[in-house]
Amino acid sequence: PGGLPGFKSKTYLSFSTHDINQDLCSLSIGASGSEGMPPKCPTIVHDQLVPTQSSSSRVIVHVDLDCFYAQVEMISHPELKGKPLGVQQKYLVVTCNYEARELGVKKLMNVRDAKEKCPQLILVNGEDLTRYREMSYKVTELLEEFSPIVERLGFDENFVDLTEMVEKRLQHLQSNELSAVTVSGHVYNNQPVNLHNIMHMRLLVGSQVAAEMREAMHNQLGLTGCAGVASNKLLAKLVSGVFKPNQQTVLLPESCQDLINSLNHIKEMPGIGYKTAKRLEVLGINSVHDLQSFSFKILEKELGISVAQRIQKLSFGEDNSPVMPSGPPQSFSEEDSFKKCSSEVEAKKKIEELLASLLNRVCQDGRRPHTIRLVIRRYSPEKHYSRESRQCPIPSHVIQKLGTGNYDVMTPMVDILMKLFRNMVNVKMPFHLTLLSVCFCNLKAQNTAKKGLIDYYLTPSLSTTSHSGKRSFKMKDTHIED
DNA sequence: TGGGGTTAT
């Protein structure tokens, strides 16, 4: 209101991007009778479809490292280069290098099957993620030098929003240089480039930045990977995998439908997971085209408006979700799986191990966790994937000891964790666990003297409830007696 | 299936 030339302060614009065609949106112009606030239901004086370039004019790159854990292992052990190498966690080969793939080893293959397929396969244990995690953040930090808008996806993928960078580079080009702009890497579908199409130009410059990113990753970190450049995260991710290993691909808008039609099943659509795919199959939806043409009303009834709207847009290649800068992690966790744990003493030993590693990590980070969580998985013969958890606040006197080193923080933490354990597991009855995990979350910046004062006055749990004599718990944290 | 992560409800 008031900020747009030609509109008076009580004129409101309302945009709806509900329409399936992302290049159109509905525009309502209304006038409000109330003071200063946008009307909940404006008087609609005009309602029509108008062109917008809201989501389709961005330039996004998806960077995907090749067999990341195997690459890190080959950097640590150069003598393994050129040989078939697998990274093992428990009895699984979780990933392997391309030499091993050529000999038939697949990701998440059973160790026995892998050895059978490929007797020369060399296996290294990858259960300790420390070096992978460290290298992963080096990659993210390198990408953040290009643009600060970097979103991590797992340890080996990053999205970067290049829109602003690309716009600046194009502005700095002279008009005679514009006709000399070329693509770096592949163009999806071998689609011809039109140098008079502004979006083509943006994506070409995006492909050049992507190539610079991959060069920097190789020169500075010794890593190879793929990149995909497109106008949104979904398309960038899908196109990054088209030419595999160590190559890059740019998607021009005209080939978008071809890209999404290249998917053989909706489960291959990022954002449609195991559960949703199963529910869609029941509805007879198997292909991307099935999902595109399916009645939205019925889809909404089955999945709710949120999921229905999101996934049907995905099926058209539409994805307006922003690249969210990941920043430092929201949580730290360590887990261990095993065939059987059936006694409290055994569980305590494992919990102590997990906690010791976590304390090192959290100490390095500098911030302090204010919540601790224990997660278990109970054995069940057939039915899989069900975890239970209990969490509680970390007492402030324990938080303050974190990272100081000379005070024993293990003992009070283990005591808390064992209370959470007994809250979940009836130790007087037989039990059979197959996984234990400890998680630190609710991380807050360490108190400086100044900020400590501010916290004292502004943090509800300290300043407004400390006089009540009882601790107040937000959410559903389990209450642990001291 | 491992050992991690995130957000939404």
Place this chain on the structure above:
DNA sequence: ATAACCC
């Protein structure tokens, strides 16, 4: 606290 998603 759980359920879904991602790697």
